Amino acid sequence: MADDALSLAGIDAFYGDSHVLQGVSLSLAEGHVLGLLGRNGAGKTTCMNVAVGLLPPRAGRVSLFGEKVSGRPPEAIAMRGLALVPQGRRIFRSLSVRENLTVAARKPVAGARHPWTLDAVFAAFPRLAERQRQTAGYLSGGEQQMLAIGRALMSNPRVLLMDEPSEGLAPQIVAEVMSTIRRLKEQGLSILLVEQNVKLVFDLADDIVILNSGRVVVSNTAGELRAGRIDLHQHLGVF
Amino acid sequence: MSQWLLLGVNSVSLGGLLFLLSAGFSLIFGLMRIPNLTHGSFFMLGAYFGVTLLQLGWNFWLAALVAAVGIAAVGGVIERLLLRRLAGQELAQVLVTLGLSFMIADLCLMVWGGDPIPFDAPPGLRGALPIASIVFPTYRLVVVVIAVVIAAALWLLLERTRLGAMIRAGVDDEAMARVTGIRVSRIFTIVFCLGAAVAGFAGVIGGPILSVYPGLDGDMLPLALIVVILGGTGSLLGALLGSLIIGFLYNYGQVLFPELAYIILFLPMLLILLFRPQGLFGRHVP
Numbered sequence: 001m002a003d004d005a006l007s008l009a010g011i012d013a014f015y016g017d018s019h020v021l022q023g024v025s026l027s028l029a030e031g032h033v034l035g036l037l038g039r040n041g042a043g044k045t046t047c048m049n050v051a052v053g054l055l056p057p058r059a060g061r062v063s064l065f066g067e068k069v070s071g072r073p074p075e076a077i078a079m080r081g082l083a084l085v086p087q088g089r090r091i092f093r094s095l096s097v098r099e100n101l102t103v104a105a106r107k108p109v110a111g112a113r114h115p116w117t118l119d120a121v122f123a124a125f126p127r128l129a130e131r132q133r134q135t136a137g138y139l140s141g142g143e144q145q146m147l148a149i150g151r152a153l154m155s156n157p158r159v160l161l162m163d164e165p166s167e168g169l170a171p172q173i174v175a176e177v178m179s180t181i182r183r184l185k186e187q188g189l190s191i192l193l194v195e196q197n198v199k200l201v202f203d204l205a206d207d208i209v210i211l212n213s214g215r216v217v218v219s220n221t222a223g224e225l226r227a228g229r230i231d232l233h234q235h236l237g238v239f
Numbered sequence: 240m241s242q243w244l245l246l247g248v249n250s251v252s253l254g255g256l257l258f259l260l261s262a263g264f265s266l267i268f269g270l271m272r273i274p275n276l277t278h279g280s281f282f283m284l285g286a287y288f289g290v291t292l293l294q295l296g297w298n299f300w301l302a303a304l305v306a307a308v309g310i311a312a313v314g315g316v317i318e319r320l321l322l323r324r325l326a327g328q329e330l331a332q333v334l335v336t337l338g339l340s341f342m343i344a345d346l347c348l349m350v351w352g353g354d355p356i357p358f359d360a361p362p363g364l365r366g367a368l369p370i371a372s373i374v375f376p377t378y379r380l381v382v383v384v385i386a387v388v389i390a391a392a393l394w395l396l397l398e399r400t401r402l403g404a405m406i407r408a409g410v411d412d413e414a415m416a417r418v419t420g421i422r423v424s425r426i427f428t429i430v431f432c433l434g435a436a437v438a439g440f441a442g443v444i445g446g447p448i449l450s451v452y453p454g455l456d457g458d459m460l461p462l463a464l465i466v467v468i469l470g471g472t473g474s475l476l477g478a479l480l481g482s483l484i485i486g487f488l489y490n491y492g493q494v495l496f497p498e499l500a501y502i503i504l505f506l507p508m509l510l511i512l513l514f515r516p517q518g519l520f521g522r523h524v525p
């Protein structure tokens with residue numbers, strides 16, 4: 001069996017003394033979208049931080065296509081093909097739109113089907129092309145989200161992590177972001193999608209993992225969960 | 240009349256030297272949050288390296304360039320071996336860099352002795368240049384041109400290159416820059432070495448004006464601090480204008496109110512700290 005695109009195995013992670021992730025295991029199959037759900041404070045962003053190398057786990061292992069990456073610094077993990085669209089977007093505010101993209105540019109790995117370049121990102125997000133000389137901090141929320149996605153794509157990742165990409169956006173922009181994710185999936189990118197919006201996740205995801213207080217409480221295919229044999233409300237609160 | 244004009248030229252050329260000194264200090268503080276109190280030592284050490292090469296018969300400009308490279312190496316070692324371990328601890332950085340500056344001063348005293356070592360401007364630039372019935376000291380004009388060229392080069396590097404954008408990205412959000420694959424640590428070392436190199440270079444080209452002597456470091460460091468506080472940290476334009484202001488205050492102050500020289504230098508700094516702590520041109524992030 002082929003290696004998973006990304007896997008977290010038995011991850012224990014701490015902020016200071018607080019034990020935020022307790023034995024978390026999840027795997028993202030190549031070409032799939034894995035939806036990661038959970039209440040506020042469940043540990044979703046912490047999983048992202050562990051995967052990208054910002055928060056080294058105290059126990060457990062993160063692997064990218066079978067290669068262990070935990071313990072490596074973030075820039076080394078990025079070079080191996082992991083990219084993040086972070087919660088809150090975190091674009092480089094004082095840089096121009098164009099600079100936000102060019103600083104992230106990396107050569108695609110050999111044989112990449114859809115190499116991302118500045119032109120490709122501008123074609124995918126025409127509004128970024130129009131605003132390319134503008135200081136990124138002055139963009140609207142939706143435009144900043146497009147820029148955060150474009151920046152992640154510029155590194156030609158093999159695995160894309162997206163942390164609440166719909167947060168704080170108008171419905172029309174959310175729809176646009178979702179169709180972008182769908183398109184990326186069709187191009188074969190493996191995506192780990194964190195969302196509060198359960199409906200969006202069920203529309204897109206092949207597999208679902210639910211976290212509760214730093215533990216995995218549900219891990220299944222989206223199809224099984226749609227069939228409704230598990231009480232999502234119990235794990236996610238009111239939706 | 241011509242005396243005042245001459246004082247103006249001296250002010251601008253001192254401003255140029257101060258810019259070369261404080262640009263690096265300002266970038267290192269503005270970008271890396273390191274208050275590098277060895278910056279005056281880089282200036283002095285550069286001058287000593289330069290004068291030694293001149294005594295060996297080297298060409299002046301080559302000596303200045305090689306001294307700059309030497310100081311970049313010294314800066315790189317200090318940044319990698321010491322400051323890197325103290326990231327985020329500003330008080331420790333102040334103490335370590337201050338301690339280092341005393342150690343460097345001692346070493347210089349041991350190697351180069353206690354007497355000032357004067358050195359000459361490159362041949363051909365020693366005389367004076369008559370422009371419209373006023374004679375200007377040629378070398379000082381050349382220093383001004385060099386400072387302007389280096390200021391423009393630094394600005395282009397920071398604002399118009401991918402490396403410059405990476406530096407600014409690292410300042411905006413260091414964690415996110417690393418996640419994006421930018422080697423922030425290596426880039427900050429480059430900034431530190433570059434700042435050190437420009438200060439060392441300034442020490443050599445300032446030599447024909449200031450000479451080099453024990454205590455040159457301590458004379459220059461406070462001027463760099465005032466410049467940076469006036470102009471705002473992390474801003475090249477701020478460093479440039481702050482340097483010019485201090486260049487003028489220093490020269491005219493010494494002629495007009497010799498007994499108040501320090502008040503004239505430090506008073507603007509106090510006012511800025513009180514009323515506009517980010518400096519005249521502090522970095523603005525939307």
Ligand SMILES: Nc1ncnc2c1ncn2[C@@H]1O[C@H](COP(=O)(O)OP(=O)(O)OP(=O)(O)O)[C@@H](O)[C@H]1O
Pocket residue numbers: 015016018020038039040041042043044045046047087
């Ligand atoms: N930098 C930090 N230092 C200390 N504790 C933190 C830090 N970041 C998060 N936490 C805590 O860790 C827990 C998990 O946080 P995390 O950000 O991973 O949750 P999340 O599932 O992403 O929540 P949200 O949906 O609100 O984004 C929370 O209890 C949070 O308070």
Ligand SMILES: [Mg+2]
Pocket residue numbers: 044045046087163
């Ligand atoms: Mg979160």
